[in-house]
Amino acid sequence: MSLLKGTKVTWLGHATVLVETAAGLTLLIDPFLQHNPSYPKDYVLPEKIDYVLLTHGHMDHTADAVPVAQKHGATIVGIYELTSYLTGKGAEKTIGMNLGGTVALPGVDVTMVEAKHTSSIQEGDQIVYLGEAAGLVLTIADGPVVYHAGDTAVFSDMKLIQALYKPELAILPIGGHFTMGPREAVLAVEYLQPKQILPVHWGTFPPLKGTPEQLASLLPDGSIVARVKPGQSL
Ligand code: NI
Ligand code: MN
Secondary structure (H helix, E strand, C coil), rough: CCCHCCEEEEECCCCCCCECCCCCCEECCCCCCCCCCCCCCCCCCCCCCEEEECCCHHHHHHHHHHHHHHHCCCCCEHHHHHHHHHHCCCCCCEEEEEECCCCEECCEEEEEEECCCCCCCEEEEEECCCCEEEEEEEEEECEEEEEEECCCCCCCCHHHHHHHCCCEEEECCCCCCCCCCCCHHHHHHHHHHHCCCEEEECCCCCCCCHHHHHHHHHCCHHHEEEECCCCCCC
């Protein structure tokens, strides 16, 4: 797909997305593998993963972050409270950042942007809060601008993300219940003006009822909604 200029974006079910740039950098966003009902079980991750990027602390986004980082040699990038917490859980290489900031990785600028959601992890019967939930904008050199919204409600400051970064591919949660659903995602698309949408965080569990078909039917041009199965690439 020419829109992505040689960058490969692979949906691995739920909010887990693998980004492989034309220059060879490999980034895995929100790894939820072992207990993810929609993870393609026969999928083989690349041997080397350079960075694991995290939007927030919930288990369905971070469950496999530390094991994957250890096995594949990755550095974990996330909001400061979350990376500090994961350091305590055995993460060896981390980059903590915060909202509005950009971290320059080799050939990819990662900007942390707002999301409207919570961020915590359950330890026994205790909830540990881990800073704010975030979205991530990947500005890939000689490649596309990719926005992974994380888990979020729609919010009007998505207009700022469009004004500042002009994402070409928007990876949006559409399942509802814990995030926005298709009705709200229509407004997100209006604010963000992406050329393509990868719908995520739908169909994994029964409450996540929103579908790409619903979103496409509500948009002026439904053809911008990518239809891929877990394990397939854009
Ligand atoms: Ni969440
Ligand atoms: Mn989630």
